[in-house]
Amino acid sequence: MKLIVRCDDFGYTNVFNYGLKDALECNVVTHVEIMPDTPGAIDAMQTIRQYPWISTAWHVHWWGRPSADPAKIPSLLDEEGKFKFRRDMWDCPEHSAMLDVDEDEAYLEMQAQMEKYIKYLGKTPDISSYVGISEGPLAKAADRICKDYEILPNRECRKMKMAHGNWCPIHTGPRYSEDSRIRNNEYDPLGYLLRDPDGLLQEDIAMCVFHPGYIDTYMYEDFMFWYKYDRTYFDGCMLVDALALTSPKLQKWIKENRVELINYMDAVRGSDYFQEHLKEIGSKLYMREEIA
Numbered sequence: 001m002k003l004i005v006r007c008d009d010f011g012y013t014n015v016f017n018y019g020l021k022d023a024l025e026c027n028v029v030t031h032v033e034i035m036p037d038t039p040g041a042i043d044a045m046q047t048i049r050q051y052p053w054i055s056t057a058w059h060v061h062w063w064g065r066p067s068a069d070p071a072k073i074p075s076l077l078d079e080e081g082k083f084k085f086r087r088d089m090w091d092c093p094e095h096s097a098m099l100d101v102d103e104d105e106a107y108l109e110m111q112a113q114m115e116k117y118i119k120y121l122g123k124t125p126d127i128s129s130y131v132g133i134s135e136g137p138l139a140k141a142a143d144r145i146c147k148d149y150e151i152l153p154n155r156e157c158r159k160m161k162m163a164h165g166n167w168c169p170i171h172t173g174p175r176y177s178e179d180s181r182i183r184n185n186e187y188d189p190l191g192y193l194l195r196d197p198d199g200l201l202q203e204d205i206a207m208c209v210f211h212p213g214y215i216d217t218y219m220y221e222d223f224m225f226w227y228k229y230d231r232t233y234f235d236g237c238m239l240v241d242a243l244a245l246t247s248p249k250l251q252k253w254i255k256e257n258r259v260e261l262i263n264y265m266d267a268v269r270g271s272d273y274f275q276e277h278l279k280e281i282g283s284k285l286y287m288r289e290e291i292a
Helices: 014-024 041-048 103-120 137-148 177-185 189-195 217-226 237-245 248-256 264-269 273-280
Strands: 002-010 031-034 055-060 127-130 205-210
Touching: 002 014, 002 041, 002 055, 002 237, 002 264, 014 041, 014 217, 014 237, 031 041, 041 103, 055 103, 055 264, 103 137, 127 137, 189 205, 189 237, 189 248, 205 237, 264 273
Parallel strands: 002 031, 002 205, 031 055, 055 127
Antiparallel strands: none
């Protein structure tokens, strides 16, 4: 089985980034999704620039503040200077604030994000991971950006045939505090992989999505935004993910089951970039010769 180990939300904050950086050192992370508009974005871009064997994505969550001059993109922002559709882009109501923006202003903001990637990452991301309503001015602007900067767009990514690990409803349904017991007490991605209840090991290509990171006060306040300011809620899944990806048990599982780690572009192009990196550093996680 070929496996993409995807890590989301790189760039959330500098503190969050430390958790993902720890995972990077274990040589199991093959793909990262970098948010361009949050406090840790530049640190994330500069970090992953040192790992060219890991594929990257434009992780468009609209969770932070604009990269463009706010005065030039007023239709995208609320009174606090943040993106005005950061909540309803998830719940997708009948009428979203995502539909009430100027397409050219949206393009200007996305262009500024691309220029930030080029400056600090050294290139544009490999793929787009655009989140939100798939129609309207924001979606049209995203399509234009992907074409102009030669980024693999979302709809092309979704054509990839692969299985997905599903160990917890972490990103399904409304983000309410009622699911906190599941997320904080029953969340076990490592146990899921070791048990393999969905038969991922029998698949040709699979992808498992993690959100490894440490938590700071900025993120805690952000959790309150998502969970209706219920301060009894604490999202510990990010810490659990960080522990899972740095666990020797995960590396043992990879070796014993001859799991071939690949990055996203390896899956798209049929290349061996990530495996060649493992071979070059003499990693025991290198599987190509064993499989051959």
